[in-house]
Amino acid sequence: MSATTPASPDASPFERVGGHAVMRAITDRFYDLMDQDPAYAELRAVHATDLSDMRAQLPLFLAGWAGGPRDWFEANPGKCMMSAHGGIAITRATAEQWAEAMNRAIASVELSDRAIGDAMADVLSRMAKGMARD
Numbered sequence: 827m828s829a830t831t832p833a834s835p836d837a838s839p840f841e842r843v844g845g846h847a848v849m850r851a852i853t854d855r856f857y858d859l860m861d862q863d864p865a866y867a868e869l870r871a872v873h874a875t876d877l878s879d880m881r882a883q884l885p886l887f888l889a890g891w892a893g894g895p896r897d898w899f900e901a902n903p904g905k906c907m908m909s910a911h912g913g914i915a916i917t918r919a920t921a922e923q924w925a926e927a928m929n930r931a932i933a934s935v936e937l938s939d940r941a942i943g944d945a946m947a948d949v950l951s952r953m954a955k956g957m958a959r960d
């Protein structure tokens with residue numbers, strides 16, 4: 827499914843937003859913002875210097891999470907979002923930065939179905955904020 831072909835109403839959210847190309851565009855924009863906008867400096871500081879592994883992992887996670895190919899889940903059996911972040915001290919400030927950068931990234935990308943993109947942004951924001959430990 828390309829980013830320009832409308833998907834059928836019973837397609838998965840993954841297909842409806844535009845598949846892998848769109849997931850990669852969203853996550854590349856997300857990490858560009860995190861890397862370059864000083865508003866996300868605190869969030870950037872808790873990540874590894876080299877973001878290339880996260881640029882590869884996050885689009886695969888989002889693909890499976892949104893009902894598409896489950897490569898990330900098959901490569902990480904038993905792992906969930908809480909266990910993946912178990913050793914990371916997530917604060918309200920960094921969770922809010924994550925949510926805001928993801929909202930901006932989703933808003934900046936051309937999607938086959940904007941309503942699904944908006945719903946994804948909303949749910950991901952709630953998940954991120956729910957991960958704060960302080």
Ligand code: HEM
Pocket residue numbers: 869872873874877880883884887902907910911914915916917920921922924925950951953954955957
């Ligand atoms: C819905 C929200 C989030 C999603 C979907 C998400 C997704 C992911 C994924 C898929 C990984 C790779 C895990 C692995 O393969 O082991 C990861 C790692 C990581 N996440 Fe998140 N994350 C979220 C929220 C956050 C927040 C709020 C923070 C704030 C500190 C954060 C910080 C990190 C860090 C530091 C890593 C390790 C990667 C590195 O060291 O560069 N994440 N995340």
